[in-house]
Amino acid sequence: MTMTVMARWRTRRRRIATTTVAALLTVTAAGVAQLATDSAAQAATPSAASPTVTGPVTGGKGVPVVGATAFDLGKVGYRQSEYFLAGSATAYQASGTLGSDGKWTVTPAATAPYTTRIVVNRPADAKKFNGTVVVEWLNVSAGYDGAPDWTAAHNQLIRDGYAWVGVSAQAVGLNATKNADPDRYQALSHPGDSYSYDIFSQTGQAVRKSAATVLGGLKPKKVLGDGESQSAFRLTTYVNAIHPLVNVYDGYLLHSRAGTASALSQAPERPDIAAPAVVRIRPDLAVPVLTFQTETDLPTGLLGYVDARQDDTNRFRLWEVAGTAHADAYTIGIGATDVGDGQGSVAAFNALRNPPTGAAGFSCAKPINAGEQQYVLQTAFSQLNRWVTTGQAPSKAPRLQIANNAYVLDANGNVKGGIRTPAVDAPVAKLSGLGQDTGSSPFCALFGTTVPFTPAQLHALYPSHDAFVAAWMKAATSAVNAGFILPADAKPLVAAAASSTVPE
Structure with missing residues (x-):
């Protein structure tokens, strides 16, 4: 980075910090009154059953089986442990029609015994714990338990001192875990996905009631529910149907959900109770929900979320992020080894110029999306946590522009509208959540595409390297001021661009 550009960036950083602090301190009297009202509405004691907690789990191959980050958490001041949760889980049945408005009424049905596991990542130093626990519904779309949101947002979660809990809520993930290490996991048993919702409730209850064990003595103040892709489909059902009964979680982040939701109950263990084709978040929910969507998630014929769009309210925010895909180069590769030292940002920027076609054992016909949604997702966690702790709602976001589907x-x-990042406002590639050839794998449809600009295109946009860095910096500053990129992420984001050779 040249001295001139660096000086400008330092000046802008000071302005960004000043603007951000001012924004954080601005809570209107009406907002405080609303917070008091909402706090009273949420005052009911969480009422899910408390499972038996055993552990920390040892033996077998010696480490938890989960698709997540691969570096030693001790290097970043965290420690990992694993526990078994056991109890009796409840399935649910509908009382009336499950409508598109999400205002569902359900009642308990059958019960069945279960034993599942949770993986816990937490600050080694209790003084660095910020009081919030994120419980991620581990994703099973690949046939095993994965933690896509921990992988994508771990730098922010670690930086701010969250505890994270990943739970094997579904049978496919639990059984794959058991098969991967039979000695370690021989006690695990899952009665079927109709019981997954109560298993998720009981996990949140264990975090609250058994924190001395699960969190090593850390005292949680807030517990957030989180899930990506198929897990977000199930959390949509959970928020609408189960949350009002148990009141376990203080807020939710639904990442890349579909226009519909998962079944409330399903064969073979229970009768099928499917969700309608279009499902919105119920408008009378007493806790916040932030729905985070990529370009892949909206179009009809894919996940179809466009039909379930709803307006922002004092309890709901919708973020649609331009240039992003349901899964991308960071989530399936770069994120696993990113320890937050800036090298992950360099690798993410380089992926815009030289995008991969996949990862080990997985390849698509075209280069996959490298749209850097991780920065916005980290902001989403930060703003959701601020929402549940102070009452200050996240920034309102423009919608992606769609015409005729x-x-x-x-x-x-690149798409117009939506949340903007430097990757689309100072572009070095054409980014899309669509356009992938699915012949090599049906999953490739979720990975979108990246088409790097040619040298001629780059020179037409940016006559010099300084011009490019200045444009990238301007876009980063705009995203920070709009509330969609954290100031702590802007520095490595700009430094990565400055270390490049654009325009080649």
């Missing part, structure tokens, strides 16, 4: 594109081929 197709995205409206700018002159560079």
Whole structure:
């Protein structure tokens, strides 16, 4: 980075910090009154059953089986442990129609015994714990337990001192875990996914009631429910149907959900009770929900969330992020080894110029999306936590522009509207959540595409390297001021661009 550009960036950083602090301190009297009202509405004691907690689990191959980050958490001041949760889980049945408005009424049905596991990542130093626990519904779309949101957002979670809990809520993930290490997990038993909702409730209850064991003595103040992709489909059902009964979680982040939701109950263990084709978040929920969507998630014919869009309220926010895909280069590769030292940001920027076609054992026909949604997702966690702790709602976001079920594109081929990042506002590639050839794998449809600009295109946009860095910096500053990128992420984001050779 040249001295001139660096000086400008330092000046802008000071302005960003000043603006951000001022924004954080601005809570209107009406907002405080609303917070008091909402706090009273949420005052009911969480009422899920408390499972028996045993552990920490040892033996077998010596480490928890979960698709997540691969570096030693001790290097970043964290420690990992694993526990078994056992109890009796409840399935649910509908009382009346499950409507598109999400205002569902359900009642308990059958019960069945279960033993599942949770993986816990927490600060080694109790003084660094910020009081919030994120419980991620581990994703089973690949046939095993994965933690896509921990992988994508771990730098922010670690930086701010969250505890994270990943739970094997579904049978496919638990059985795959058991098969991967039979000696360690021989006690695990899952009665079927109709019982997954109560298993998720009981996990949150264990975090609250058995914190001395689960969190090593850390005292949680807030507990957030989180899930990506299929897990977000199930959390949509959970929020609408189960949360009002048990009141375990203080807020939710639903990442890349579909327009519909998962079944409330399903064969073979219970009768099928499917969700309607379009499902919105119930409007009378007493806790916040932030729904985070990529370009892949909206179009009809794919996940179809466009049909379930709803307006922002004092309890709901919808974030749609331009240039992003349901899964991407960071989540399946870079994120696993990113320890937050800036090298992950360099690798993420380089992926825009030289995008991979997949990862080990997985390849698509075209280069996959490298749209850097991880920065916005980290902000989503930060703003959701601020929402549940102070009452200050996240920034309102513009919607992605769609006409005739197709995205409206700018002159560079990137979508208009939505949350903007430097990757689309100072672009070095055409980014999309669509356009992948699915012949190599049906999962490839979720990975979108990246088409790097040619040298001629880059030189037409940026006559010099300083011009490019200045444009990238301007876009980063705009995203920070809009509340969609954290100031702590802006520095490595800009430094990565400055270390590049754009325009080649």
